[in-house]
Amino acid sequence: MNPFINPLITIPFFKNYILDPGRIERLNAKKLEQYQNKALRKMVSYAYKVPIYNKKYKEAGIHPNDIKGIKDITKLPFISRQDINKNFPDGIISSNFNKTKGYVICTGGTTTKYCCNSGSEPVCTYTDMPSMLRGNLIAFRENRFFNLNWRKTRFAHIGNFNPFKYDEVFDKNVITYAKSFFSFKNYLSIQASKHTHKIIEKLDYFKPDVIISYPAIFQDIAYLKRKGYGKNIQPKLLLVGGAMLDEYTRSYVEDVFDCRMFNTYASCESGAEIAFECTERNWHIHADFFHLEAVDENMELVGPGERGRLVITKLWGSGTPIIRYTGMEDWITIGDGEKCSCGLRSPIFGKPVEGRVNSNIVLPDGRVFPPSAFLFISSVLHGLETFKVKRFQIVQNRVDEIEILLIIDEDLRDRGPSFDEIARKIKKIYHEKTGPDITITVKEVNEIEDDIDTGKPAPIVISHVDTFKNCNI
Numbered sequence: 001m002n003p004f005i006n007p008l009i010t011i012p013f014f015k016n017y018i019l020d021p022g023r024i025e026r027l028n029a030k031k032l033e034q035y036q037n038k039a040l041r042k043m044v045s046y047a048y049k050v051p052i053y054n055k056k057y058k059e060a061g062i063h064p065n066d067i068k069g070i071k072d073i074t075k076l077p078f079i080s081r082q083d084i085n086k087n088f089p090d091g092i093i094s095s096n097f098n099k100t101k102g103y104v105i106c107t108g109g110t111t112t113k114y115c116c117n118s119g120s121e122p123v124c125t126y127t128d129m130p131s132m133l134r135g136n137l138i139a140f141r142e143n144r145f146f147n148l149n150w151r152k153t154r155f156a157h158i159g160n161f162n163p164f165k166y167d168e169v170f171d172k173n174v175i176t177y178a179k180s181f182f183s184f185k186n187y188l189s190i191q192a193s194k195h196t197h198k199i200i201e202k203l204d205y206f207k208p209d210v211i212i213s214y215p216a217i218f219q220d221i222a223y224l225k226r227k228g229y230g231k232n233i234q235p236k237l238l239l240v241g242g243a244m245l246d247e248y249t250r251s252y253v254e255d256v257f258d259c260r261m262f263n264t265y266a267s268c269e270s271g272a273e274i275a276f277e278c279t280e281r282n283w284h285i286h287a288d289f290f291h292l293e294a295v296d297e298n299m300e301l302v303g304p305g306e307r308g309r310l311v312i313t314k315l316w317g318s319g320t321p322i323i324r325y326t327g328m329e330d331w332i333t334i335g336d337g338e339k340c341s342c343g344l345r346s347p348i349f350g351k352p353v354e355g356r357v358n359s360n361i362v363l364p365d366g367r368v369f370p371p372s373a374f375l376f377i378s379s380v381l382h383g384l385e386t387f388k389v390k391r392f393q394i395v396q397n398r399v400d401e402i403e404i405l406l407i408i409d410e411d412l413r414d415r416g417p418s419f420d421e422i423a424r425k426i427k428k429i430y431h432e433k434t435g436p437d438i439t440i441t442v443k444e445v446n447e448i449e450d451d452i453d454t455g456k457p458a459p460i461v462i463s464h465v466d467t468f469k470n471c472n473i
């Protein structure tokens, strides 16, 4: 049966369709807080029926009645990736949840590193049709901000459509049925692992207004566009997610497409976008859908403006509750309440998300760099005003050994600064930042290997160094 003819699904959806997109702009701070408090109480009551949460709450001596609102959230214990994994499947859903009507969604994880047997292990959670529909309403909010009409704007999404990935589950279970009622001719889904020439061909034929993908995919298609492919690809907006976007890649892609590129921030566990970057380049948090906290390495809360590890709480949805979940492992900085000049009222991050905790670069002297704070290469390439680096990757092989891999655009090899000059400048800046005892090697390579297990391009910063500091979440 088409779930869209089930009133138990469509009635709440249309109610949310009316209320959700505009809520955060409609409510003043006090009303928003009341909304969050009510949503949290509902989620905690729901979680109490889920075995892993029930066990943890009982061990902590907490009952849902103790949680009146967000101010009480710190009474609740954290839940980790391992907690979810060890209790999959029946321990992470309530006994009322109908598994046959639910969907399993898994994170990609990565085989490059298993940090203290946990770090990047894939994690699988449950969701269902109403939750997927609701999560998608966040996109309507963002579309509104960018003046995009979901019925008319041509969206091309180059994502991960492997089984159990959010994109695939959504396409198969939501779009397939929604097609009976709406035309989706203005939506194109492309598997990111396809050959870049094939992606360009499809985009060229489709002529998208908006392209959504990973940074490395944008860089690959931008490279081919630079070579004269995809003349009909003239988007108005590029939305990037799933990995960190560095300033060099951003300028490389924006220059080719002559349009702006903005970040979106989501995860499989969140089931919706948590935040998005506005035209003023601030990251707005969907605070009516998520409550975010940041903690230090001892799991103590850090204040606004201070960098910490993300602890996320979903204030909506069914399936697996996500309450004080530590498994996303990103560095974030909560804002101090400052409002953005773009006009949106939603809270903003103090600074952009800085990448995965387990990709930290840790030096022998104990200094720790979040991935985004170790991208000195971007400023070198910017300063040299060159686009001859087609792609790069920073790999820490040992605590005192860092390799910087560059793919050079053959057509630009003899133009502008030479490879040697680029390599020398990159090496110099990394030595200045790390100290002379670290071996820095800048190497030209023909390709950067993507990890097929993750179904998406390799990260731009990888660390193979395992340290306690990286592992205690």
Ligand SMILES: [Zn+2]
Residues within 6 Å of the ligand: 278, 279, 280, 281, 282, 284, 340, 341, 342, 343, 344
């Ligand atoms: Zn803004």
